[in-house]
Amino acid sequence: MKALIIEDETAAARNLKAILREVEPELEVAATLESVVESIEWLRTNERPDLIFMDIHLADGASFRIFDAVEVSSPVVFTTAYDRYALEAFRVNSIDYLLKPVNAADVGRALAKLRRLTGSQRAEYGSRVGRMVAAQREGGAFLVHVRDRIIPLRPDQIAFCYTADERVWAYGFDGVPYPMDKTLEALQSLLPEADFFRANRQFIVARRAVRDIAVWFGSRLSLALQVETPERIVIPKARVPEFKAWLTAAWPQ
Structure with a gap:
């Protein structure tokens, strides 16, 4: 299994990779990316990973912009510091979301869920987030960060x-x-x-x-x-x- 990590905090990325080595030793981290621009370029030019760990807020903007620029067909696990009750849309459209600081139990749960899915189910999860972002855009709303919440404006x-x-x-x-x-x-x-x-x-x-x-x-x-x-x-x-x-x-x- 190959995973892509999109995370602009060096310590958080290092912690996640260490946890992945612990709970899934055979998993390979294909790349660790720090920005929206870098992620778009990588996804355009590389083979689709089996799973993406994606921070919601990156240094050059919200990671939702990635879905505007390139088709993301891999299942996504969001990593975020935002309040869990504000993330219902991400819970139902992604494999899981992990609240920072990420721990081994949460990562193990997300990987176990991925393993239970059939190939078609994984593909479905891979397209749900993109559809959610597109629906927000077509509906004329912007997703914005307000304190510990993400809301449509x-x-x-x-x-x-x-x-x-x-x-x-x-x-x-x-x-x-x-x-x-x-x-x-x-x-x-x-x-x-x-x-x-x-x-x-x-x-x-x-x-x-x-x-x-x-x-x-x-x-x-x-x-x-x-x-x-x-x-x-x-x-x-x-x-x-x-x-x-x-x-x-x-x-x-």
């Missing part, structure tokens, strides 16, 4: 998106910032154009979040939203006509 819950210091947040109408694993450009392509506008390099705003519009210096516009923003939202002069057309498109004729 729908576009109609987003007041604006904001980027600073190479990080991106989606702010809800409740004023809560949700960390996103996508760039502002990627979010712009995924959010409905009729409902969201790219105001400038740092902001995407929701139509129904706009409370007030003021003329700003240099023929620019300044937006005030229903919720507080980290800084003033200014629409450049060149984008003002497009913004006005977007805003008025939804007004009754």
